[in-house]
Amino acid sequence: MDKYEKVTELARRRGFLWPAFELYGGAAGFYDYGPLGGPLKRRIEDTWRKFFVIEEGFAEIEAPTIGVEGVFQASGHLSGFSDPLTSCGECKEIYRADHLIKHIVEVPDALSNEEIFNIIKDNEIYCPECGGNLSNVYEFNLMFKTMIGPGNKMPGYLRPETAQGMFINFPRLLRYFRDTLPFAAVQIGKSFRNEISPRQGVIRLREFTQAEAEIFINPANKTHPKSSEVKEIRVKFYSQAAQERGEPEDMTFGEAVDCGIIAHQVLAYYVARTYQFLLAVGISPNLMRFRQHKSDEMAHYAADCWDAEVFLDRLGWIEIVGIADRTDFDLKAHMALSKINLKVFVPFNKPVKRQKLMVKPDMKALGPMFKGKAKAIADALKALNPEDLRGDRIKINIDGEIVELDPSLVSYGIVEEEVRGEEIIPHVIEPSFGIDRIIYAAMDHAYYEDTVEGETRVVLRFKPAVAPIEVAILPLMDREDLVAPAEKISDELRSLGLRIDYDTSGSIGRRYRRNDEVGTPYCVTVDYETLEAGTITIRDRDSMKQVRARTDELAKKLKALFEGSIQFQEAGVPINANEQ
RNA sequence: GCGCCGAUAGUGUAGUGGUUAUCACUAGGCGUUGCCAACGCCUCGACUCGGGUUCGAAUCCCGAUCGGCGCACCA
Structure with a gap:
């Protein structure tokens, strides 16, 4: 049994991850989080909130999981997510139908499936592999479609990413942040992609959880005020150049920015924060690297993009976070389709004085003269240069028709105006976390086996901050005189x-073994000394060592242990279990 | 979507065209037990689903589902 099997088997058996709908035969790409997986997921999400909502001050919102058509028209998911496919009748190979006719048609995207199929037939295109006949062209769209309300009037789509919820709330978010850049919004929630072939457990799901941040910045300033706090952190960078060489390189974030490996400080800062977050949820630094997208895999609009990758047994290097500079692509797209202004007014430090040509068409004269065309003529006049306005006749072009005007119909002059700022479209830095993959990686990296007296001991060495059970209260024996105080201690700790x-x-x-297997950091035993001396023992999962502490100090000690303000040995008087 | 392989208690497994489907661990109960998967007794618990062949199918055949691997896909 390899580690992947051991981890997935443990996850299933002990209630972390269950294949969904098992009662009815299951469906690939869907998983349930069980009684331990649920809390693990929640605690990892809460750690994410601590990093990005609390410490970075990003605004957490919650948008619907179903979106209306316009959202995904603008985002490009409706066209980009839907690929025309055709398959060979002989060898069953599947092809992108539009790719087969690329040499015949300039823009195959614009054609319907039927048109593509006709071109395939007319040009006698056969299977490139075996020469067999190609099937009808059909659409495979990764978007889940549904209908909003009765009557099939309004299509809706399950969102394929949470990001759009932040983009389409941009005007309200901007107002919420008092019209000032930079600011950021985040969302933790479900996204849906109708994957062709989900595999590898929780790594490729049809319904999955994302935690995404959209950080809106002024493109003129891609520095970050807190970059000095992370510049000494050293990680494995697998840049485009390093990938050519096949070897990641160790360096600090400061160095990576200075030598231009990472595009700019803001991106570097959030890659560093991502690293800190991943450490906090228990990803091993030795099994983690940051890989830059190669220029051909990067979205055409992205300025730079880095993936956090973890090494997982059997699966290899798996992407768990993507951090991209998406520039102004998303806001521009929504601005174009919705016709809503998504620009931000950025004031200059000092107002700038500027000479400006002021053109004043004489509307009183132009109106009666040109009637309906008057407005178009006035607009054309305002667009002219001073040279064009001089001379005996002014010639303008209105929809291909040349109109000549007498210069007396328009007056103009240079005026001085004060410009206090400019409108810009913010750039977006997007860290996008695949929570399910992070959960699996946290389990894989926490998985540990050792041998105690010839028996294999399985331990999930979870960070206390994500462990689904923090403390197990165990009466040494199932006897009434031990059970009663143990229950009392349980109730007290629960109330905290x-x-x-x-x-x-x-x-x-x-x-003890059961609790090791689900990653409980500390076990507390209640024995006869609890009754006689008012003490309990605390057992440390990783070292299997025990200390004896006063029962009335237990809560305080546990709190200190979880905060990391004391070492385990300081929690009480060491005891050697084997001597007892 | 395609090809190859697989599917038996919670987990890992044995096995067979024909009585009540094997074993271990786990889990629950009782007893015992003073700190690292102890012991004894008892108990619960499975042939993925649908169709076919057959007197009889969990076993053979076909299909589906799920899983693994390879290909394709991964905006």
């Missing part, structure tokens, strides 16, 4: 908000 598991079944060793 700790995730407690209380277990009396089987031997103490068996319960």
Whole structure:
């Protein structure tokens, strides 16, 4: 059994991840989070919130998972997500139908499936592999479609990314942030892609969870005020050049920006924050690297794009986060389709004085003269240069018709005006996290086996901040005199908000092993000394060592352990379990 | 979507055209047990689904579903 199998088997058996709809035969690409997977996911999301909502001050919003057509027309998902396919009747090979006719038609995108098929037939195109006949052209769209309301009037689509929710709320977000750049909004939620062939468990899902941030910045200033806080952090960069060589290179974020490997400070800062977040949820730094998109895989509008990749047993290097400078692509697209101004007014430090040509058409004269065309003529006049306005006759072109005017019909002059700022379209830095993949990676990297007295001990070495169970309360034996105080301790710790598991079944060793397997950082045992001396023992998952502490100090000690303000040995008096 | 391979308790497995489907671990109960998967007894628990062949199918055949691998896809 390889590690992938061990981890997925453990995840299934102990209630982290379950294939969805098992009762009815299942469906590929859908998973349930079980009683331990649910809390693990929530705690990883909460850690993300701590990093990006609390510490970075980004605004968390929640948009519908179903979007109307315009959203995905503008985003490009409706056209870009829908590929015309054709397959060979002989060898069953599948082809992009539009790619087969690229040498015949300039823009195959513009054609219907039927037109593409006709071109394939008329030009006698056969299967490039075996020469067989090609089937009808059909559409495969990765968007899940539905209907909003009765009557099939309004199509809706399950969102393929959470990002659009931030883009289409841009005007309200801008107002919320008092019309000032930079600002950012985030969203944690479900996205949906009707993948052709979901594989590899939770790595490729049809319904999955994303945590995305859209950071709107002024394109003229791609520096970050906190970049000095991360510039000494050293990671493995797998830049375009490094990929050519086949070897990632170790350097600090400061160096990566200085030598131009990362496009700019803002991008570097959020790549660094991503690194810190991934460490916080238990991704191993040795099994992590940052890979730059090659120019041919980068979206055409992106200025630079870095993926956080983790190494997973059997699966290899898997992308878990993408951090892209999407420039002004998204806002421009929504501006073009919605006709809503999504620009931001950015004031200059000092107002600029500027000479400006002022053209004043004499509307009183032009109106009666040209009637309906008067406005078009006036607009054309305003667009002219001073040279054109001089001379005996002014010639303008209105929809191909040359109109000649007497110069007396328009007056003009140079005026001085004060310009206080300019309208810009913000650029967007987008860190996009695949939460499900991060959860799987956190389990894979936490998985650990050792051998104790000839038995294999399986441990998930979760960070306490993400462990689904934080403390197990275990009466040494299932006896009333031990059970009663143990229940009391459980209730007290629960009232403090700790995730407690209380277990009396089987031997103490068996319960330790069970808790190791689900990653419980600390086990507390209640024994006869609890009754006599008012003390309990605390057991550390990773070292299997125990200390004895006062029962009335337990909550305080646990809190300190979780905060990392004390070492385990400082939580009480060390004891050697084997001597007892 | 295509090709190859697979599917038996919670997990890992044995096995067969014909009595009540094997074993281990797990889980639950009782007893025992003073700190790292102890022990004894008891108990729960499965042939992925649909169709066909057959007197009889969990076993053979076909299809579907799910999973693994390869190809394709991954805006």
